[in-house]
Amino acid sequence: QKEVEQNSGPLSVPEGAIASLNCTYSDRVSQSFFWYRQYSGKSPELIMSIYSNGDKEDGRFTAQLNKASQYVSLLIRDSQPSDSATYLCAVNSGGYQKVTFGTGTKLQVIP
Amino acid sequence: EAQVTQNPRYLITVTGKKLTVTCSQNMNHEYMSWYRQDPGLGLRQIYYSMNVEVTDKGDVPEGYKVSRKEKRNFPLILESPSPNQTSLYFCASSLAGGSNEQFFGPGTRLTVL
Numbered sequence: 001q002k003e004v005e006q007n008s009g010p011l012s013v014p015e016g017a018i019a020s021l022n023c024t025y026s027d028r029v030s031q032s033f034f035w036y037r038q039y040s041g042k043s044p045e046l047i048m049s050i051y052s053n054g055d056k057e058d059g060r061f062t063a064q065l066n067k068a069s070q071y072v073s074l075l076i077r078d079s080q081p082s083d084s085a086t087y088l089c090a091v092n093s094g095g096y097q098k099v100t101f102g103t104g105t106k107l108q109v110i111p
Numbered sequence: 112e113a114q115v116t117q118n119p120r121y122l123i124t125v126t127g128k129k130l131t132v133t134c135s136q137n138m139n140h141e142y143m144s145w146y147r148q149d150p151g152l153g154l155r156q157i158y159y160s161m162n163v164e165v166t167d168k169g170d171v172p173e174g175y176k177v178s179r180k181e182k183r184n185f186p187l188i189l190e191s192p193s194p195n196q197t198s199l200y201f202c203a204s205s206l207a208g209g210s211n212e213q214f215f216g217p218g219t220r221l222t223v224l
Contacts, residue, residue, distance in 0.1 A: 008151075032210040043201055043215035044154070051210075088154065092209035097161060098169055099144065099209040103153035 004091050006102035014110050019076040021105050023089030026070070032092040033065055033072045038104065039085045047087070048074065079109045113138045115216035117202050123222045124192060132187045132219050134202030142205045143185035144169070144213065145177065147198040154201070160185055161208065192223040 003026045013019045021035075032051055036044035048063040050056045050072065056063045062075040072091075076083055089102040115136045124130055136143065144159040146169075156169030160179040174196055176188040185204075189196060200219045205211040 034212065043218050044213075045215070046212045049212055090154075090213075097142070097159055097167065097209040099156055099159075099213070100170070101146075101154035101156075103151065 004089055004100045004102040006087075006089050006105045008103055009106040010108050011105055012108045012110055013079050015079060015081060017079050019079045019083065019107055019109070021074040021076075021087050021089075021107065022071060023073065023102055024071045025089075025091045025100075027091065027093050027100075028067075028070065030067075030070075030091045030093045033063070034090040034092075035061075035063060035072075035074045036088040036090060036101075037085045038088055044088055076107075079107075081109045081111050083107060084109045113214070115202055115204055115214050117200075117216040117219050119219060120217060121220050123224065125224050126193055127191050129188070129190050130192060130221075131189075132200060132202075132221070134185045134187065134216060135183050136185075136202075136204040136214070137183065138204060138206075138214065139182065140204035140206055140214075141182075142208045142211070142213075143179065144203045144205075144209075145175070145185070145187045146201045146203065147171065147196075148201060148218075149198050157187070157200075159209070192221075194223050197221060197223050 035047040038044045050063040086104040145157040158177040160166045202216040203213040
């Protein structure tokens with residue numbers, strides 16, 4: 001059973017702090033990794049995608065991928081109350097077109 | 112406006128009464144997919160489609176059918192709904208497969224009594 005695992009949280013951080021969200025996956029052939037944000041009652045929207053080992057930065061967001069250790073993380077710098085949401089990690093195994101989501105981590109940014 | 116639309120947004124039905132949830136995208140995307148979201152279980156893929164007339168099972172296909180007769184449409188069919196199919200359903204599309212960003216529809220909340 002291919003799995004994607006996330007800590008469900010909630011993860012509480014004060015406003016302005018760095019929020020660190022982690023995700024591990026079991027399928028070693030996984031090639032594409034995504035972080036989606038989902039506000040309560042809304043549909044998921046893409047925050048970051050990452051395909052190669054290392055870091056990828058986009059504004060306040062940094063995605064980190066380590067294929068050898070099979071984990072992917074998302075750092076949110078200068079966290080804002082508007083970042084409070086559930087963050088979903090998703091993994092795709094290349095030619096195998098299924099996409100597997102983790103159960104999500106709920107982030108609470110405290111003003 | 113580029114978007115994925117789903118209808119209906121809310122549906123209450125009874126066990127065994129066939130229903131269809133429609134999904135349409137206007138982005139000329141090759142890949143479309145259906146998910147269900149349940150508390151504690153996250154988003155689980157039901158079916159996906161790589162192109163017209165090409166569909167495949169996701170992780171939880173039992174009790175569902177799909178068809179892809181046109182590129183823009185990907186309806187989800189529940190031929191005999193049961194209470195365990197009560198869930199929040201999302202349709203999504205991407206340009207060219209599961210390795211690309213997916214755009215999600217607004218969701219359909221289904222209750223089966």
